[in-house]
Amino acid sequence: MLKIDNLHAEIDGKAILNGLTLTVPAGEVHAIMGPNGAGKSTLAYVLGGRPGYEVTQGSVEFNGVDLLDLEPHERAAAGLFLGFQYPVEIPGVSNLQFLREALNAQRRARGEEALTGGEFLKLAKDRAGLLKLDPDMLKRHVNVGFSGGEKKRAEMVQMGILDPKFAVLDETDSGLDIDALRVVGDGINAIMRAPDKAVLLITHYQRLLDVVKPDKVSILSQGRIVQTGGPDLAVRLESEGYDAVMADA
Amino acid sequence: MPEAGTLPTRREEAWRYSAVERLQGEALDAWRTIDVPAGESLRDTLVIADGEDTSPTELHRWRVTLGEGARCELFAVLAAAEYARLEIEVTLGKGAHFEFGGITVGGRDTVREFVTRTIHAEPEATSNQTVRAVHWGHGTGNFLGNIDVVRHAQKTDAAQDFKGLLLEKGASVNAVPQLEIFADDVKCAHGASVGQLDETARFYMAARGLSPDLARRLLVQAFVGDALVALEDEELRERMMRVALDKVDKAL
Numbered sequence: 001m002l003k004i005d006n007l008h009a010e011i012d013g014k015a016i017l018n019g020l021t022l023t024v025p026a027g028e029v030h031a032i033m034g035p036n037g038a039g040k041s042t043l044a045y046v047l048g049g050r051p052g053y054e055v056t057q058g059s060v061e062f063n064g065v066d067l068l069d070l071e072p073h074e075r076a077a078a079g080l081f082l083g084f085q086y087p088v089e090i091p092g093v094s095n096l097q098f099l100r101e102a103l104n105a106q107r108r109a110r111g112e113e114a115l116t117g118g119e120f121l122k123l124a125k126d127r128a129g130l131l132k133l134d135p136d137m138l139k140r141h142v143n144v145g146f147s148g149g150e151k152k153r154a155e156m157v158q159m160g161i162l163d164p165k166f167a168v169l170d171e172t173d174s175g176l177d178i179d180a181l182r183v184v185g186d187g188i189n190a191i192m193r194a195p196d197k198a199v200l201l202i203t204h205y206q207r208l209l210d211v212v213k214p215d216k217v218s219i220l221s222q223g224r225i226v227q228t229g230g231p232d233l234a235v236r237l238e239s240e241g242y243d244a245v246m247a248d249a
Numbered sequence: 250m251p252e253a254g255t256l257p258t259r260r261e262e263a264w265r266y267s268a269v270e271r272l273q274g275e276a277l278d279a280w281r282t283i284d285v286p287a288g289e290s291l292r293d294t295l296v297i298a299d300g301e302d303t304s305p306t307e308l309h310r311w312r313v314t315l316g317e318g319a320r321c322e323l324f325a326v327l328a329a330a331e332y333a334r335l336e337i338e339v340t341l342g343k344g345a346h347f348e349f350g351g352i353t354v355g356g357r358d359t360v361r362e363f364v365t366r367t368i369h370a371e372p373e374a375t376s377n378q379t380v381r382a383v384h385w386g387h388g389t390g391n392f393l394g395n396i397d398v399v400r401h402a403q404k405t406d407a408a409q410d411f412k413g414l415l416l417e418k419g420a421s422v423n424a425v426p427q428l429e430i431f432a433d434d435v436k437c438a439h440g441a442s443v444g445q446l447d448e449t450a451r452f453y454m455a456a457r458g459l460s461p462d463l464a465r466r467l468l469v470q471a472f473v474g475d476a477l478v479a480l481e482d483e484e485l486r487e488r489m490m491r492v493a494l495d496k497v498d499k500a501l
Contacts, residue, residue, distance in 0.1 A: 048452075048456050049456075051448065072452060072455035073455040073459055073460050075456075077458050082456045084453065088452075088453035089450075090447075090450050090467075090471065091471060092468075092470070092471020092472065092474050093470070093471045098454070098457070098467065099457070101459060102457040102458045102459050106458035109458070141471075158457065162457065162458065
Protein backbone atom coordinates (compact mmCIF):
# COMPACT_ATOMS: atom_id res chain seq x y z
CA MET A 1 0.00 0.00 0.00
CA LEU A 2 2.71 2.48 1.04
CA LYS A 3 6.26 1.88 -0.05
CA ILE A 4 8.94 4.34 1.02
CA ASP A 5 12.34 3.74 -0.50
CA ASN A 6 15.59 5.44 0.47
CA LEU A 7 13.83 8.72 1.28
CA HIS A 8 16.00 11.76 1.86
CA ALA A 9 14.43 15.07 2.81
CA GLU A 10 15.58 18.42 4.09
CA ILE A 11 14.19 21.63 5.54
CA ASP A 12 16.01 24.89 4.80
CA GLY A 13 18.96 22.88 3.54
CA LYS A 14 19.19 20.80 6.71
CA ALA A 15 18.96 17.05 6.10
CA ILE A 16 16.35 15.42 8.34
CA LEU A 17 15.51 12.14 6.61
CA ASN A 18 18.56 10.16 5.54
CA GLY A 19 17.60 7.14 3.49
CA LEU A 20 14.37 6.07 5.15
CA THR A 21 12.96 2.80 3.83
CA LEU A 22 9.64 1.41 5.02
CA THR A 23 6.82 -0.64 3.58
CA VAL A 24 3.33 -0.71 5.05
CA PRO A 25 1.00 -3.20 3.37
CA ALA A 26 -2.81 -3.00 3.47
CA GLY A 27 -4.30 -4.27 6.69
CA GLU A 28 -1.33 -3.24 8.81
CA VAL A 29 -0.94 -0.81 11.68
CA HIS A 30 2.70 0.19 11.81
CA ALA A 31 3.91 2.20 14.79
CA ILE A 32 6.87 4.54 14.45
CA MET A 33 8.68 5.44 17.62
CA GLY A 34 11.86 7.37 18.08
CA PRO A 35 13.66 9.94 20.16
CA ASN A 36 12.97 13.66 19.82
CA GLY A 37 14.42 15.10 16.64
CA ALA A 38 14.58 11.72 14.88
CA GLY A 39 12.48 13.00 11.97
CA LYS A 40 9.08 11.53 12.85
CA SER A 41 7.04 14.66 12.18
CA THR A 42 9.16 15.42 9.12
CA LEU A 43 8.23 12.01 7.74
CA ALA A 44 4.55 12.81 8.31
CA TYR A 45 4.84 16.22 6.63
CA VAL A 46 6.82 14.86 3.68
CA LEU A 47 4.12 12.24 3.12
CA GLY A 48 1.48 14.98 3.33
CA GLY A 49 3.42 17.25 0.96
CA ARG A 50 3.93 20.25 3.21
CA PRO A 51 5.65 23.15 1.40
CA GLY A 52 9.21 23.69 2.60
CA TYR A 53 9.91 19.99 3.09
CA GLU A 54 12.09 19.11 0.16
CA VAL A 55 12.64 15.55 -0.96
CA THR A 56 16.17 15.28 -2.37
CA GLN A 57 16.28 11.56 -3.07
CA GLY A 58 14.20 8.42 -2.92
CA SER A 59 10.60 7.55 -3.71
CA VAL A 60 7.22 7.00 -2.13
CA GLU A 61 4.73 4.77 -3.86
CA PHE A 62 1.12 4.82 -2.68
CA ASN A 63 -1.20 2.21 -4.19
CA GLY A 64 0.93 2.13 -7.31
CA VAL A 65 1.16 5.91 -7.84
CA ASP A 66 4.11 8.20 -7.19
CA LEU A 67 2.89 10.01 -4.08
CA LEU A 68 5.57 12.70 -4.31
CA ASP A 69 4.22 13.69 -7.71
CA LEU A 70 0.85 14.69 -6.25
CA GLU A 71 -0.18 18.02 -4.74
CA PRO A 72 -1.20 17.84 -1.07
CA HIS A 73 -4.94 18.00 -1.89
CA GLU A 74 -4.51 15.30 -4.53
CA ARG A 75 -2.85 13.06 -1.95
CA ALA A 76 -5.89 13.49 0.26
CA ALA A 77 -8.21 12.61 -2.61
CA ALA A 78 -6.06 9.54 -3.30
CA GLY A 79 -6.92 8.37 0.21
CA LEU A 80 -4.12 9.70 2.41
CA PHE A 81 -5.00 11.31 5.74
CA LEU A 82 -2.52 13.23 7.82
CA GLY A 83 -3.43 13.57 11.48
CA PHE A 84 -1.67 16.67 12.80
CA GLN A 85 0.31 16.77 16.02
CA TYR A 86 -0.89 20.35 16.39
CA PRO A 87 -4.25 20.68 14.60
CA VAL A 88 -4.56 24.12 13.03
CA GLU A 89 -7.14 26.72 14.07
CA ILE A 90 -9.11 28.33 11.25
CA PRO A 91 -11.13 31.26 12.61
CA GLY A 92 -14.26 32.06 10.64
CA VAL A 93 -14.67 28.63 9.05
CA SER A 94 -17.02 26.18 10.76
CA ASN A 95 -16.06 22.52 11.08
CA LEU A 96 -19.19 21.53 9.19
CA GLN A 97 -18.49 23.80 6.24
CA PHE A 98 -14.81 22.87 6.19
CA LEU A 99 -15.42 19.13 6.28
CA ARG A 100 -18.31 19.17 3.85
CA GLU A 101 -16.26 21.15 1.33
CA ALA A 102 -13.28 18.85 1.94
CA LEU A 103 -15.24 15.62 1.62
CA ASN A 104 -17.06 16.75 -1.49
CA ALA A 105 -13.84 18.06 -3.07
CA GLN A 106 -12.31 14.62 -2.51
CA ARG A 107 -15.40 12.84 -3.84
CA ARG A 108 -15.50 15.01 -6.96
CA ALA A 109 -11.78 14.38 -7.55
CA ARG A 110 -12.52 10.65 -7.43
CA GLY A 111 -15.47 10.99 -9.79
CA GLU A 112 -18.01 10.32 -7.03
CA GLU A 113 -21.16 12.31 -6.34
CA ALA A 114 -21.10 15.00 -3.71
CA LEU A 115 -23.10 14.38 -0.54
CA THR A 116 -26.17 16.51 0.09
CA GLY A 117 -26.32 18.68 3.19
CA GLY A 118 -28.58 16.17 4.94
CA GLU A 119 -26.44 13.16 4.10
CA PHE A 120 -23.33 14.95 5.26
CA LEU A 121 -24.88 16.09 8.54
CA LYS A 122 -25.95 12.53 9.37
CA LEU A 123 -22.43 11.25 8.68
CA ALA A 124 -20.80 14.02 10.71
CA LYS A 125 -23.07 13.42 13.72
CA ASP A 126 -22.44 9.70 13.54
CA ARG A 127 -18.66 10.14 13.51
CA ALA A 128 -18.77 12.72 16.29
CA GLY A 129 -20.71 10.17 18.34
CA LEU A 130 -18.05 7.55 17.68
CA LEU A 131 -15.40 9.86 19.14
CA LYS A 132 -17.72 11.05 21.93
CA LEU A 133 -17.39 14.63 20.70
CA ASP A 134 -20.37 16.91 21.34
CA PRO A 135 -21.91 17.34 17.84
CA ASP A 136 -22.49 21.02 18.64
CA MET A 137 -18.72 21.48 18.49
CA LEU A 138 -18.95 20.81 14.76
CA LYS A 139 -20.81 24.09 14.37
CA ARG A 140 -17.90 25.95 15.88
CA HIS A 141 -14.94 27.25 13.95
CA VAL A 142 -12.24 24.72 13.09
CA ASN A 143 -10.29 23.97 16.27
CA VAL A 144 -10.82 27.51 17.61
CA GLY A 145 -11.15 27.45 21.38
CA PHE A 146 -10.84 23.65 21.48
CA SER A 147 -8.78 22.14 24.29
CA GLY A 148 -5.79 19.99 23.34
CA GLY A 149 -7.84 16.84 23.82
CA GLU A 150 -10.81 18.18 21.87
CA LYS A 151 -8.54 19.06 18.96
CA LYS A 152 -7.26 15.50 18.79
CA ARG A 153 -10.77 14.07 18.99
CA ALA A 154 -11.93 16.49 16.31
CA GLU A 155 -9.00 15.35 14.19
CA MET A 156 -10.26 11.77 14.44
CA VAL A 157 -13.82 12.89 13.67
CA GLN A 158 -12.39 14.43 10.50
CA MET A 159 -10.71 11.13 9.71
CA GLY A 160 -13.98 9.30 10.28
CA ILE A 161 -15.84 11.60 7.92
CA LEU A 162 -13.21 11.57 5.20
CA ASP A 163 -12.75 7.78 5.52
CA PRO A 164 -9.21 7.54 4.12
CA LYS A 165 -7.39 4.43 2.94
CA PHE A 166 -4.19 5.29 4.72
CA ALA A 167 -3.70 7.40 7.84
CA VAL A 168 -0.46 8.95 9.00
CA LEU A 169 -1.13 9.91 12.61
CA ASP A 170 1.47 12.19 14.13
CA GLU A 171 1.35 11.95 17.92
CA THR A 172 -2.40 11.78 17.98
CA ASP A 173 -2.11 10.61 21.60
CA SER A 174 -0.22 13.63 22.90
CA GLY A 175 -2.30 15.90 25.10
CA LEU A 176 -4.95 13.24 25.80
CA ASP A 177 -6.05 12.14 29.25
CA ILE A 178 -6.44 8.41 29.93
CA ASP A 179 -10.14 8.25 29.08
CA ALA A 180 -9.74 10.34 25.93
CA LEU A 181 -6.82 8.14 24.89
CA ARG A 182 -9.06 5.11 24.94
CA VAL A 183 -11.83 6.89 23.02
CA VAL A 184 -9.36 8.05 20.37
CA GLY A 185 -7.70 4.63 20.21
CA ASP A 186 -11.06 2.89 19.81
CA GLY A 187 -11.92 5.45 17.15
CA ILE A 188 -8.77 4.67 15.19
CA ASN A 189 -9.59 0.96 15.38
CA ALA A 190 -13.18 1.49 14.28
CA ILE A 191 -12.28 3.75 11.37
CA MET A 192 -9.01 2.29 10.12
CA ARG A 193 -8.88 -1.40 11.10
CA ALA A 194 -9.83 -3.00 7.79
CA PRO A 195 -8.12 -5.33 5.30
CA ASP A 196 -7.92 -2.57 2.68
CA LYS A 197 -6.64 0.16 4.99
CA ALA A 198 -3.42 0.86 6.84
CA VAL A 199 -2.04 3.20 9.49
CA LEU A 200 1.33 4.73 10.21
CA LEU A 201 1.09 5.58 13.87
CA ILE A 202 3.73 7.98 15.16
CA THR A 203 3.86 7.97 18.94
CA HIS A 204 6.10 8.34 21.94
CA TYR A 205 4.17 6.13 24.29
CA GLN A 206 3.13 2.53 24.75
CA ARG A 207 -0.24 3.63 26.18
CA LEU A 208 -1.86 4.24 22.78
CA LEU A 209 -0.41 0.97 21.50
CA ASP A 210 -2.26 -0.89 24.28
CA VAL A 211 -5.48 0.21 22.56
CA VAL A 212 -4.46 0.36 18.91
CA LYS A 213 -2.39 -2.81 18.80
CA PRO A 214 0.28 -2.42 16.12
CA ASP A 215 1.28 -5.24 13.83
CA LYS A 216 4.77 -3.82 13.57
CA VAL A 217 6.87 -1.30 15.42
CA SER A 218 9.82 0.54 13.91
CA ILE A 219 12.37 2.79 15.54
CA LEU A 220 13.24 5.95 13.65
CA SER A 221 16.54 7.53 14.56
CA GLN A 222 18.56 10.20 12.78
CA GLY A 223 16.27 10.07 9.78
CA ARG A 224 16.37 6.32 9.18
CA ILE A 225 14.53 3.22 10.33
CA VAL A 226 17.09 1.48 12.50
CA GLN A 227 15.04 -1.40 13.83
CA THR A 228 11.70 -3.08 13.12
CA GLY A 229 9.96 -5.64 15.27
CA GLY A 230 6.63 -6.77 16.67
CA PRO A 231 4.55 -5.11 19.39
CA ASP A 232 7.04 -6.34 22.01
CA LEU A 233 9.59 -3.85 20.69
CA ALA A 234 7.43 -0.99 21.94
CA VAL A 235 7.13 -2.64 25.35
CA ARG A 236 10.92 -3.00 25.57
CA LEU A 237 11.38 0.66 24.56
CA GLU A 238 8.99 1.74 27.29
CA SER A 239 10.90 -0.13 29.98
CA GLU A 240 14.51 0.17 28.76
CA GLY A 241 14.63 3.35 26.68
CA TYR A 242 15.93 4.07 23.17
CA ASP A 243 19.65 3.99 23.95
CA ALA A 244 19.57 0.50 25.49
CA VAL A 245 17.33 -1.04 22.81
CA MET A 246 19.23 0.51 19.91
CA ALA A 247 22.58 -0.50 21.43
CA ASP A 248 21.39 -4.13 21.38
CA ALA A 249 20.38 -3.99 17.73
CA MET B 250 -19.00 70.82 -11.75
CA PRO B 251 -15.95 71.98 -9.83
CA GLU B 252 -13.07 73.79 -11.44
CA ALA B 253 -9.82 71.88 -11.83
CA GLY B 254 -8.38 74.18 -9.20
CA THR B 255 -10.88 73.06 -6.58
CA LEU B 256 -10.19 69.37 -6.97
CA PRO B 257 -8.79 67.77 -3.84
CA THR B 258 -5.12 66.91 -3.77
CA ARG B 259 -3.31 64.13 -1.97
CA ARG B 260 -1.98 66.69 0.48
CA GLU B 261 -5.39 66.65 2.10
CA GLU B 262 -5.62 63.96 4.72
CA ALA B 263 -8.96 62.60 3.54
CA TRP B 264 -7.63 62.13 -0.01
CA ARG B 265 -4.15 61.00 0.92
CA TYR B 266 -4.26 57.59 -0.78
CA SER B 267 -6.98 58.36 -3.32
CA ALA B 268 -6.79 58.28 -7.09
CA VAL B 269 -7.44 62.04 -7.19
CA GLU B 270 -6.60 62.20 -10.89
CA ARG B 271 -9.85 60.35 -11.51
CA LEU B 272 -11.98 63.04 -9.86
CA GLN B 273 -12.01 65.37 -12.86
CA GLY B 274 -15.62 65.88 -13.87
CA GLU B 275 -17.06 64.22 -10.77
CA ALA B 276 -19.78 65.97 -8.79
CA LEU B 277 -17.75 66.53 -5.66
CA ASP B 278 -20.39 68.58 -3.94
CA ALA B 279 -23.07 66.00 -4.40
CA TRP B 280 -23.74 64.55 -0.99
CA ARG B 281 -26.55 62.12 -0.43
CA THR B 282 -28.40 63.10 2.72
CA ILE B 283 -29.74 60.46 5.07
CA ASP B 284 -31.76 61.65 8.05
CA VAL B 285 -32.90 59.08 10.56
CA PRO B 286 -35.42 60.70 12.93
CA ALA B 287 -35.38 60.04 16.66
CA GLY B 288 -36.15 56.45 17.57
CA GLU B 289 -36.17 55.19 14.00
CA SER B 290 -33.91 52.69 12.22
CA LEU B 291 -32.48 52.56 8.75
CA ARG B 292 -30.38 50.06 6.89
CA ASP B 293 -28.79 50.65 3.51
CA THR B 294 -26.15 49.00 1.37
CA LEU B 295 -23.83 49.93 -1.44
CA VAL B 296 -22.43 47.32 -3.78
CA ILE B 297 -20.02 48.30 -6.52
CA ALA B 298 -19.70 45.22 -8.71
CA ASP B 299 -18.67 44.60 -12.30
CA GLY B 300 -21.46 45.53 -14.67
CA GLU B 301 -22.78 48.05 -17.16
CA ASP B 302 -23.91 50.44 -14.45
CA THR B 303 -20.48 50.75 -12.93
CA SER B 304 -18.36 53.72 -14.03
CA PRO B 305 -14.56 53.86 -13.96
CA THR B 306 -14.89 56.30 -11.05
CA GLU B 307 -17.45 55.54 -8.37
CA LEU B 308 -17.63 58.38 -5.90
CA HIS B 309 -20.26 58.15 -3.20
CA ARG B 310 -20.59 60.68 -0.43
CA TRP B 311 -23.22 60.16 2.23
CA ARG B 312 -24.06 62.55 5.01
CA VAL B 313 -25.99 60.86 7.79
CA THR B 314 -27.75 62.50 10.73
CA LEU B 315 -29.09 60.33 13.52
CA GLY B 316 -31.74 61.67 15.90
CA GLU B 317 -31.99 60.71 19.54
CA GLY B 318 -32.01 56.94 19.93
CA ALA B 319 -31.95 56.42 16.15
CA ARG B 320 -30.08 53.58 14.52
CA CYS B 321 -28.35 53.39 11.14
CA GLU B 322 -26.65 50.36 9.63
CA LEU B 323 -24.64 50.72 6.44
CA PHE B 324 -22.88 47.91 4.63
CA ALA B 325 -20.78 48.22 1.50
CA VAL B 326 -18.75 46.10 -0.85
CA LEU B 327 -16.42 47.90 -3.24
CA ALA B 328 -15.39 45.30 -5.79
CA ALA B 329 -15.27 47.20 -9.09
CA ALA B 330 -14.33 50.51 -10.76
CA GLU B 331 -10.81 51.84 -11.23
CA TYR B 332 -11.42 54.14 -8.30
CA ALA B 333 -14.23 53.53 -5.85
CA ARG B 334 -14.79 55.62 -2.76
CA LEU B 335 -17.52 55.63 -0.19
CA GLU B 336 -17.32 58.54 2.13
CA ILE B 337 -19.62 58.70 5.12
CA GLU B 338 -20.05 61.59 7.48
CA VAL B 339 -22.32 60.68 10.33
CA THR B 340 -23.51 62.82 13.22
CA LEU B 341 -24.96 60.90 16.12
CA GLY B 342 -27.67 62.22 18.43
CA LYS B 343 -28.08 61.17 22.04
CA GLY B 344 -28.07 57.39 22.47
CA ALA B 345 -27.98 56.76 18.72
CA HIS B 346 -26.11 53.86 17.10
CA PHE B 347 -24.15 53.78 13.87
CA GLU B 348 -23.03 50.45 12.43
CA PHE B 349 -20.76 50.18 9.42
CA GLY B 350 -19.39 47.11 7.70
CA GLY B 351 -17.22 47.57 4.65
CA ILE B 352 -15.30 45.29 2.30
CA THR B 353 -12.86 46.35 -0.39
CA VAL B 354 -11.45 43.84 -2.88
CA GLY B 355 -9.37 44.58 -5.93
CA GLY B 356 -6.29 43.95 -8.00
CA ARG B 357 -4.53 45.57 -10.99
CA ASP B 358 -4.04 49.28 -10.26
CA THR B 359 -7.42 49.84 -8.69
CA VAL B 360 -7.99 51.97 -5.61
CA ARG B 361 -10.94 51.25 -3.34
CA GLU B 362 -11.54 53.13 -0.14
CA PHE B 363 -13.76 53.99 2.74
CA VAL B 364 -13.49 57.34 4.41
CA THR B 365 -15.65 57.84 7.46
CA ARG B 366 -16.11 60.72 9.82
CA THR B 367 -18.12 59.75 12.85
CA ILE B 368 -19.18 62.65 14.99
CA HIS B 369 -20.38 61.77 18.46
CA ALA B 370 -22.17 65.08 19.05
CA GLU B 371 -24.33 64.00 22.01
CA PRO B 372 -23.86 61.69 25.00
CA GLU B 373 -24.44 57.92 25.16
CA ALA B 374 -24.22 57.23 21.45
CA THR B 375 -22.43 54.14 20.13
CA SER B 376 -20.73 53.36 16.85
CA ASN B 377 -19.08 50.27 15.44
CA GLN B 378 -17.11 50.07 12.21
CA THR B 379 -15.57 46.92 10.74
CA VAL B 380 -13.63 47.08 7.49
CA ARG B 381 -11.89 44.23 5.68
CA ALA B 382 -9.67 44.79 2.63
CA VAL B 383 -8.43 42.05 0.28
CA HIS B 384 -6.05 43.12 -2.47
CA TRP B 385 -3.68 41.67 -5.04
CA GLY B 386 -1.78 42.80 -8.13
CA HIS B 387 -1.09 46.47 -7.52
CA GLY B 388 -4.48 47.04 -5.96
CA THR B 389 -4.89 49.38 -3.02
CA GLY B 390 -7.45 49.38 -0.24
CA ASN B 391 -7.83 52.29 2.16
CA PHE B 392 -9.72 52.99 5.31
CA LEU B 393 -9.54 56.46 6.79
CA GLY B 394 -11.67 56.58 9.87
CA ASN B 395 -12.14 59.74 11.82
CA ILE B 396 -13.95 59.68 15.14
CA ASP B 397 -14.79 62.97 16.83
CA VAL B 398 -16.18 62.98 20.33
CA VAL B 399 -17.30 66.44 21.41
CA ARG B 400 -16.80 67.70 24.93
CA HIS B 401 -20.20 66.86 26.35
CA ALA B 402 -20.63 63.52 24.53
CA GLN B 403 -20.00 61.49 27.69
CA LYS B 404 -20.55 57.71 27.71
CA THR B 405 -19.71 57.52 24.04
CA ASP B 406 -18.74 54.00 22.95
CA ALA B 407 -17.01 53.97 19.59
CA ALA B 408 -15.16 51.08 17.96
CA GLN B 409 -13.26 50.80 14.73
CA ASP B 410 -11.58 47.69 13.38
CA PHE B 411 -9.61 47.28 10.17
CA LYS B 412 -7.82 44.26 8.76
CA GLY B 413 -6.05 44.01 5.44
CA LEU B 414 -5.21 40.82 3.57
CA LEU B 415 -2.62 41.00 0.82
CA LEU B 416 -2.82 38.07 -1.58
CA GLU B 417 0.15 39.10 -3.71
CA LYS B 418 3.30 41.09 -3.39
CA GLY B 419 2.70 44.57 -4.85
CA ALA B 420 -0.74 45.10 -3.34
CA SER B 421 -1.17 47.51 -0.46
CA VAL B 422 -3.60 48.69 2.16
CA ASN B 423 -3.59 51.88 4.19
CA ALA B 424 -5.35 52.30 7.49
CA VAL B 425 -5.61 55.67 9.17
CA PRO B 426 -7.57 55.72 12.40
CA GLN B 427 -7.96 59.25 13.75
CA LEU B 428 -9.57 59.84 17.07
CA GLU B 429 -10.28 63.26 18.47
CA ILE B 430 -11.77 62.93 21.89
CA PHE B 431 -12.77 65.93 23.98
CA ALA B 432 -14.98 64.13 26.51
CA ASP B 433 -13.39 62.25 29.40
CA ASP B 434 -15.83 59.41 30.10
CA VAL B 435 -15.78 57.51 26.81
CA LYS B 436 -14.71 54.23 25.27
CA CYS B 437 -12.98 54.41 21.90
CA ALA B 438 -11.40 51.23 20.57
CA HIS B 439 -9.51 50.99 17.35
CA GLY B 440 -7.36 48.37 15.71
CA ALA B 441 -5.60 47.89 12.40
CA SER B 442 -3.56 45.02 11.05
CA VAL B 443 -2.25 43.75 7.74
CA GLY B 444 -1.27 40.22 6.83
CA GLN B 445 -1.27 37.52 4.24
CA LEU B 446 -2.99 34.14 3.97
CA ASP B 447 -2.00 31.75 6.74
CA GLU B 448 0.25 29.16 5.08
CA THR B 449 -0.24 26.67 7.89
CA ALA B 450 -4.00 26.87 7.49
CA ARG B 451 -3.66 26.46 3.73
CA PHE B 452 -1.63 23.29 4.13
CA TYR B 453 -4.05 21.96 6.73
CA MET B 454 -6.92 22.53 4.33
CA ALA B 455 -4.99 20.94 1.46
CA ALA B 456 -4.27 17.92 3.66
CA ARG B 457 -8.04 17.50 3.96
CA GLY B 458 -8.50 17.61 0.21
CA LEU B 459 -9.25 21.27 -0.56
CA SER B 460 -7.59 22.62 -3.69
CA PRO B 461 -5.56 25.82 -3.26
CA ASP B 462 -8.37 27.85 -4.89
CA LEU B 463 -11.04 26.42 -2.64
CA ALA B 464 -8.88 26.86 0.45
CA ARG B 465 -8.27 30.49 -0.47
CA ARG B 466 -11.98 31.09 -1.03
CA LEU B 467 -12.82 29.71 2.40
CA LEU B 468 -10.08 31.71 4.10
CA VAL B 469 -11.05 34.92 2.31
CA GLN B 470 -14.69 34.27 3.17
CA ALA B 471 -13.78 33.87 6.83
CA PHE B 472 -11.69 37.02 6.68
CA VAL B 473 -14.21 39.38 5.09
CA GLY B 474 -17.11 37.78 6.96
CA ASP B 475 -16.38 39.91 10.02
CA ALA B 476 -17.52 43.01 8.14
CA LEU B 477 -20.98 41.56 7.56
CA VAL B 478 -21.58 39.86 10.92
CA ALA B 479 -23.90 42.67 12.02
CA LEU B 480 -26.03 42.38 8.87
CA GLU B 481 -28.99 40.30 9.99
CA ASP B 482 -30.57 39.75 6.57
CA GLU B 483 -28.94 36.45 5.66
CA GLU B 484 -29.85 36.55 1.98
CA LEU B 485 -28.46 40.06 1.59
CA ARG B 486 -25.35 39.10 3.52
CA GLU B 487 -24.69 36.12 1.27
CA ARG B 488 -25.28 38.17 -1.86
CA MET B 489 -22.75 40.79 -0.75
CA MET B 490 -20.30 38.10 0.28
CA ARG B 491 -20.62 36.46 -3.12
CA VAL B 492 -19.78 39.70 -4.93
CA ALA B 493 -16.53 39.93 -2.95
CA LEU B 494 -15.56 36.26 -3.24
CA ASP B 495 -16.40 35.98 -6.93
CA LYS B 496 -14.19 38.95 -7.63
CA VAL B 497 -11.24 37.27 -5.93
CA ASP B 498 -11.92 33.96 -7.66
CA LYS B 499 -12.23 35.55 -11.08
CA ALA B 500 -9.02 37.50 -10.73
CA LEU B 501 -6.70 34.84 -9.30
